Amino acid sequence: xxxxxxxxxxxxxxxxxxxxxxxxxxxxxxxxxxxxxxxxxxxxxxxxxxxxxxxxxxxxxxxxxxxxxxxxxxxxxxxxxxxxxxxxxxxxxxxxxxxxxxxxxxxxxxxxxxxxxxxxxxxxxxxxxxxxxxxxxxxxxxxxxxxxxxxxxxxxxxxxxxxxxxxxxxxxxx
Numbered sequence: 001x002x003x004x005x006x007x008x009x010x011x012x013x014x015x016x017x018x019x020x021x022x023x024x025x026x027x028x029x030x031x032x033x034x035x036x037x038x039x040x041x042x043x044x045x046x047x048x049x050x051x052x053x054x055x056x057x058x059x060x061x062x063x064x065x066x067x068x069x070x071x072x073x074x075x076x077x078x079x080x081x082x083x084x085x086x087x088x089x090x091x092x093x094x095x096x097x098x099x100x101x102x103x104x105x106x107x108x109x110x111x112x113x114x115x116x117x118x119x120x121x122x123x124x125x126x127x128x129x130x131x132x133x134x135x136x137x138x139x140x141x142x143x144x145x146x147x148x149x150x151x152x153x154x155x156x157x158x159x160x161x162x163x164x165x166x167x168x169x170x171x172x173x174x
Contacts, residue, residue, distance in 0.1 A: 003052040006162035010155040016147045021131070024154035029120040031157040032112040035062060038164045039105060046173060047105070051163040056096055058167065061160050063101040064092060066108035066115075072153050073119050076146060079135040080122075084143050086136045123150060 013020060039047065039062055047059040056064065071090060078085040095101065126146065134143035168174045 001166075003163075003166065004055070005159070006166045007155070007158055010152050010159075012148050012151060016151065021147060021150060024150045025120065025123045027154040027157050028123065028150070029116060031065075031161075032109065032116045034157070034161055035065065035112065035164070036109050038161065038168070039109075042168075042173070046171075049167065049171070051167045055163075058164055059105065060096045060101050061163055062105050063103075063108045064096050065157075065160055066111045067095050067101075068092065068156065069112065069115055069119070069153070072149070073115055073122075075135055076119070076122060076149070079133045079146055079149075080130060084134050084136055086138060089137065089139060 039058060042058065048057045050057050051061065067090075075087045078087060131147040131150075132145050134145050135149075136143050165174075
C-alpha cells in the first residue's frame with residue numbers, strides 16, 4: 001500500500017449518478033464527527049507523529065483538513081455566484097508549517113463541525129443546474145463542475161481519515 005494514498009487517488013467516474021452524489025454528500029456531512037472520533041483520544045506524542053516518513057503529523061493533517069475545507073466552501077460559493085471563477089490556489093505544505101497548524105486541535109475540530117454543517121446545507125440544496133456550475137483551478141486549467149468537486153472532497157475526507165487510521169493500526173494504538 002502507498003501510505004501517501006492509502007485509498008488510492010481520486011478517480012472521477014464517467015457518469016456521476018444521484019446515488020453516488022448522495023453518498024459523497026453524506027461522507028462530507030459526517031466527516032467532522034469521524035475525524036474527531038479518531039483523534040480526540042490521542043496523546044500529544046501521538047498527535048505529533050507523522051503518518052509517514054516525511055509526511056505531516058496527525059495534528060497537521062487535522063489542521064490541513066480545516067484549511068482545505070474552508071477553501072472548498074468558499075470555492076463552492078464562488079462557483080454558485082460567478083461564471084467560471086478562477087480560484088486562488090494556496091501552498092498547503094507551507095500552511096501546514098505555520099504555527100496555527102501545530103497547536104491544539106479544538107479550534108480546527110470546532111471549525112470543521114460548523115463549516116461542514118453549513119456546507120452540507122448548501123450541498124443538499126443544489127439542483128442539477130447548480131451541480132454543473134464550475135470553477136477553474138489554475139493548476140488544472142479547465143472548468144471543474146461542482147458535482148465532480150463534491151466527489152473530490154468526499155475522497156479528501158476519506159483520504160485523510162485513512163492516513164490517521166492506518167497510522168493508528170500500524171502503531172497498534174487501537
